Amino acid sequence: MNEIGTAAAPIIRARGLKKSFGALEVLKGIDFDVLPSQVSVVIGPSGSGKSTLLRCCNGLEAADAGSLEICGRMLVDRGQRLPENELNALRAHVGMVFQSFNLFPHLTVLDNIAIAPRKLRGLSATEADASARRLLDKVGLASKAAAYPSTLSGGQKQRVAIARALAMEPQVMLFDEPTSALDPELVGEVLLVMKNLAREGMTMMIVTHEMAFARDVADVVSVMDHGVVLESGPPMQIFDAPRHARTREFLQAVVTRGGPRRHEPKSKPVPLAFDDH
Amino acid sequence: MDFDFAPVLNGWRALMHGALVTVEVSFGAIALGCLVGLVIGLGRLDPRRRGIYALCSAYLTVVRGTPLLVQLFIWFFGLPVFGIQLPAFFCGIVGIGMYSGAYVSEIVRGAIQSIDRGQMEAARSLGMPYRMAMRAIVIPQAVIRMIPPLGNEFIAVIKNSSLVSLLTIADVMHEGQKIISVSYRSLEVYLAIALVYFALTNLTGFALRVAERRLAVGGLVQ
Ligand SMILES: Nc1ncnc2c1ncn2[C@@H]1O[C@H](COP(=O)(O)OP(=O)(O)O)[C@@H](O)[C@H]1O
Ligand SMILES: [Mg+2]
Numbered sequence A: 001m002n003e004i005g006t007a008a009a010p011i012i013r014a015r016g017l018k019k020s021f022g023a024l025e026v027l028k029g030i031d032f033d034v035l036p037s038q039v040s041v042v043i044g045p046s047g048s049g050k051s052t053l054l055r056c057c058n059g060l061e062a063a064d065a066g067s068l069e070i071c072g073r074m075l076v077d078r079g080q081r082l083p084e085n086e087l088n089a090l091r092a093h094v095g096m097v098f099q100s101f102n103l104f105p106h107l108t109v110l111d112n113i114a115i116a117p118r119k120l121r122g123l124s125a126t127e128a129d130a131s132a133r134r135l136l137d138k139v140g141l142a143s144k145a146a147a148y149p150s151t152l153s154g155g156q157k158q159r160v161a162i163a164r165a166l167a168m169e170p171q172v173m174l175f176d177e178p179t180s181a182l183d184p185e186l187v188g189e190v191l192l193v194m195k196n197l198a199r200e201g202m203t204m205m206i207v208t209h210e211m212a213f214a215r216d217v218a219d220v221v222s223v224m225d226h227g228v229v230l231e232s233g234p235p236m237q238i239f240d241a242p243r244h245a246r247t248r249e250f251l252q253a254v255v256t257r258g259g260p261r262r263h264e265p266k267s268k269p270v271p272l273a274f275d276d277h
Numbered sequence B: 001m002d003f004d005f006a007p008v009l010n011g012w013r014a015l016m017h018g019a020l021v022t023v024e025v026s027f028g029a030i031a032l033g034c035l036v037g038l039v040i041g042l043g044r045l046d047p048r049r050r051g052i053y054a055l056c057s058a059y060l061t062v063v064r065g066t067p068l069l070v071q072l073f074i075w076f077f078g079l080p081v082f083g084i085q086l087p088a089f090f091c092g093i094v095g096i097g098m099y100s101g102a103y104v105s106e107i108v109r110g111a112i113q114s115i116d117r118g119q120m121e122a123a124r125s126l127g128m129p130y131r132m133a134m135r136a137i138v139i140p141q142a143v144i145r146m147i148p149p150l151g152n153e154f155i156a157v158i159k160n161s162s163l164v165s166l167l168t169i170a171d172v173m174h175e176g177q178k179i180i181s182v183s184y185r186s187l188e189v190y191l192a193i194a195l196v197y198f199a200l201t202n203l204t205g206f207a208l209r210v211a212e213r214r215l216a217v218g219g220l221v222q
Helices: A050-056 A084-091 A109-120 A125-138 A154-166 A184-199 A211-217 A235-240 A245-256 B006-010 B012-043 B050-064 B068-082 B088-114 B117-125 B130-167 B172-183 B186-215
Strands: A012-021 A024-034 A039-043 A065-070 A073-077 A094-097 A172-176 A203-207 A220-225 A228-233
Touching: A012 A050, A024 A050, A024 A065, A024 A228, A039 A050, A039 A211, A050 A172, A050 A203, A073 A084, A084 B117, A094 A154, A094 B117, A109 A125, A109 A154, A109 B130, A125 A154, A154 A172, A154 A184, A154 B117, A184 A203, A184 A211, A211 A235, A211 A245, A220 A235, A220 A245, A228 A235, A228 A245, B006 B012, B006 B172, B006 B186, B012 B050, B012 B088, B012 B130, B012 B172, B012 B186, B050 B088, B068 B088, B068 B130, B088 B130, B117 B130, B130 B172, B130 B186, B172 B186
Parallel strands: A039 A203, A039 A220, A094 A172, A172 A203
Antiparallel strands: A012 A024, A012 A065, A065 A073, A220 A228
8 A cells, every 4th residue: 555645636535425323314425535735624513423524534433325535545435344454454544633532541651652553563662662752752742751641631642642643654634623622721732733743744634613723724624514514615715705604603603602712823933842841 | 155266276287278278269260260251251242243242141141140059069960960070179160160250251341341432443543453452452451440340259259169168179168067077166167267268358359459559550540
């Protein structure tokens, strides 16, 4: 799978993707593209199917119909999901960051990051640890290598989770509301790490309610509602001139509910400067 | 009331030898129980694998639903009807071990299913196959949660092992009863026997508390 995604072909290409839970149709025929190095933000009301779409993209949910091509491989082909062993190989190319972090509590921060590369990429313990330390440095947590997750703040946990996903050298990163479980003052540090990833050219699909972040970092914003993509476009178009009434309603609701959170100002210097080194 | 502990003191060596047999039977049964419990517990994780699930559930309901003493008698007095005469010591360990395995299996299953499913999902999302995720991520966390209920189960096994005295096995109970049959000092001898079980069960409880503290890293057990 080494030629994956080298052409300008989409990293993620969904066509007519459908998914039901029992009688509830959660995805009603989704067409969706994420191009290489693109930052694709998905917004929409709770329950509209955003997480389900994301989870289909790494096979955590099996779609019922349609097709889904990830990194040049057909993950779902006319409703048929890839067999288990090929699915595992494909998942290694798709990093996932969860709302609730899901760090491994019995492993140190370093081992959280190094365990998958050691077991799956055939790296030696030394190589895996060295690469894990580089990633920890990148997310501003070099000093936390020996700590256990329970001793970290929410923002630190999510940065470790991002490093853990990056350790498999994925071709695309999926984020499912990565800052929704965080105290407001910890949101910025996570968004900053994501913004730097975007700057490095990482392909990203991000479900978030951070509208300021979306406006600032996204190449494309898509609005989901009741299992369909209402509209897609550049952030300016979606936020300033939405075409759908439902989009306007949703944006209105987000703003009146305390408004979009501010994140790191654009002027903030990048290489990262975290205060908890 | 006059206590006379002379028969206990005179039979001291026999009692200690019996205590050693009690330890051997208990240890064997606990080891077998853990093995059986792991297999049955893992077999009952996924009801969609119908055959394995049904087989393991049948084991659980039959073994848990009948008295241990009856099971021991079947092993020792029942099987010879088919020409299968197993040594008493073997029957004791296998009988108690398989009985305990039923309880251990529920401890194993309960602990594994209590681990947040986000753990499995995170491991799978990194590309780990199911078995690897289970071994490296889920089970190590589940083991720590198993320790307190396993402690109860091990203690129950030690106490239940007194039933093997009825299979002619010379455990501490059996040795004690031999002393009673010649001295008629029931109370004193039974007190001595109780003391032996008390020591063994509390030693086990203590060892498991130490193990729990050793294993609990990263604030998994508060
Ligand atoms: N595993 C599941 N079983 C049953 N229903 C589910 C499951 N996962 C999600 N749903 C339902 O699917 C709908 C969409 O969920 P989700 O994709 O999580 O939405 P969002 O992330 O946009 O809030 C919701 O109504 C939710 O209750
Ligand atoms: Mg969601």
